[in-house]
Amino acid sequence: MTGPMARSRARHNPADGKAPVRRAAAAVAVVFLLVGVLGFVPGITSDFGDLRFAGHDSEARLLGLFQVSVLHNFVHLLFGVAGLVLARTVAGARTYLVGGGAIYLVLWLYGLVIDHDSGANFIPVNNADNWLHLFLGLGMIALGVLTTRGRATR
Numbered sequence: 001m002t003g004p005m006a007r008s009r010a011r012h013n014p015a016d017g018k019a020p021v022r023r024a025a026a027a028v029a030v031v032f033l034l035v036g037v038l039g040f041v042p043g044i045t046s047d048f049g050d051l052r053f054a055g056h057d058s059e060a061r062l063l064g065l066f067q068v069s070v071l072h073n074f075v076h077l078l079f080g081v082a083g084l085v086l087a088r089t090v091a092g093a094r095t096y097l098v099g100g101g102a103i104y105l106v107l108w109l110y111g112l113v114i115d116h117d118s119g120a121n122f123i124p125v126n127n128a129d130n131w132l133h134l135f136l137g138l139g140m141i142a143l144g145v146l147t148t149r150g151r152a153t154r
Contacts, residue, residue, distance in 0.1 A: 021147035025093035029083025036076030056121035097144030104137035
């Protein structure tokens with residue numbers, strides 16, 4: 001079929017016309033939402049019965065590696081929601097990726113300097129989290145910069 005009817009029946013690609021930085025920010029946000037939800041799923045989160053609201057005494061581990069708590073999971077969920085909201089504009093998406101990446105680098109440094117067995121580890125984090133935070137921070141900043149290189153961020 002040709003003509004106007006053919007165009008109206010074609011499936012619309014949601015990525016059409018969307019700046020790469022907006023797609024990247026939305027994808028990162030969806031991953032954070034997924035991680036936040038999975039942190040509440042027994043089996044995917046090992047030692048789920050030891051999940052605490054906050055603090056270093058939460059022994060629950062997402063994928064058996066990453067120490068999580070209810071607070072930690074909520075932070076992931078909020079970070080995901082913020083990303084979806086900010087991904088609505090190029091400037092917001094870039095801010096989310098670069099600013100969020102910077103936040104994760106600060107969290108990585110925080111995880112390096114605190115005593116993981118003290119009250120300062122209220123989120124909580126462990127060595128696996130620290131490595132993940134480093135790579136997330138660097139990756140988000142890289143996405144924010146590389147997907148807006150040579151573009152106006154309006």
